[in-house]
Amino acid sequence: MVARVQIPKEAKRGQVIRVGLLIQHPMETGYRLDADGRKVAKNAIRSLACTYNGVEVFRAHMSPGIAANPFIQFPTVAEASGELEFTWVDDAGERGSAKESIAVT
Amino acid sequence: MNRRWFIGVMAALPWAARAATPQRGRVKLELPVLADNGNSVPMKVSVQSPMSAADHVKTIRLISERNPEREMAVFHLGPRAGVAEISSRVRLAGSQTVTAIAEMSDGSQWMDSADVVVTLSACLDGS
Numbered sequence: 001m002v003a004r005v006q007i008p009k010e011a012k013r014g015q016v017i018r019v020g021l022l023i024q025h026p027m028e029t030g031y032r033l034d035a036d037g038r039k040v041a042k043n044a045i046r047s048l049a050c051t052y053n054g055v056e057v058f059r060a061h062m063s064p065g066i067a068a069n070p071f072i073q074f075p076t077v078a079e080a081s082g083e084l085e086f087t088w089v090d091d092a093g094e095r096g097s098a099k100e101s102i103a104v105t
Numbered sequence: 106m107n108r109r110w111f112i113g114v115m116a117a118l119p120w121a122a123r124a125a126t127p128q129r130g131r132v133k134l135e136l137p138v139l140a141d142n143g144n145s146v147p148m149k150v151s152v153q154s155p156m157s158a159a160d161h162v163k164t165i166r167l168i169s170e171r172n173p174e175r176e177m178a179v180f181h182l183g184p185r186a187g188v189a190e191i192s193s194r195v196r197l198a199g200s201q202t203v204t205a206i207a208e209m210s211d212g213s214q215w216m217d218s219a220d221v222v223v224t225l226s227a228c229l230d231g232s
Contacts (some may be wrong), residue, residue: 016187017171029196029227031173065169065177066192067145074180077187 001096011078128215
């Protein structure tokens with residue numbers, strides 16, 4: 001699963017930054033039919049978590065009620081330089097991850 | 106966590122925190138009034154909160170009136186968020202009222218809802 005993380009490269013300590021995450025995923029509803037008229041199995045990213053230097057700062061439970069190629073933007077306080085790591089898992093059990101580093105002055 | 110501790114905590118909480126039904130206010134749910142395509146509708150939810158260790162938003166729930174899965178998403182926040190504001194894109198199976206319910210660290214619940222008219226709904230057209 002391809003994902004893109006959108007965070008500022010640098011931030012001041014204590015500043016609220018916006019973290020954007022875009023994941024390439026169909027978020028299948030389970031109601032769609034394929035070209036042969038068969039139902040496409042429901043498959044959505046169920047849980048997603050973000051850790052900032054190992055501490056969990058955001059978590060989301062999602063459903064097919066979130067559009068395909070889910071985009072989530074959430075805030076976090078820039079505490080220290082380090083890494084933001086994202087992990088998620090879908091209904092098929094497939095896991096994905098992404099990370100991005102930030103410099104805090 | 107024993108029973109007596111639980112009863113003690115419940116008695117200490119203000120009435121509002123124990124109320125089962127969410128109150129209107131503090132939450133702002135932004136959705137377009139008219140969406141051409143229900144497959145991807147921009148959504149933004151924000152909650153008025155100092156987001157301190159003592160007083161912050163714990164969860165924000167997005168509830169749909171007509172989607173096959175009523176609970177569209179649950180976002181877990183904490184004091185590390187700084188502000189309570191989340192944007193995403195949702196999928197809507199037809200015109201409906203979408204509700205956002207925020208649960209605060211004191212247990213109180215606040216809500217806001219938005220009416221969306223969807224011209225082409227998701228799920229039904231097989232696309």
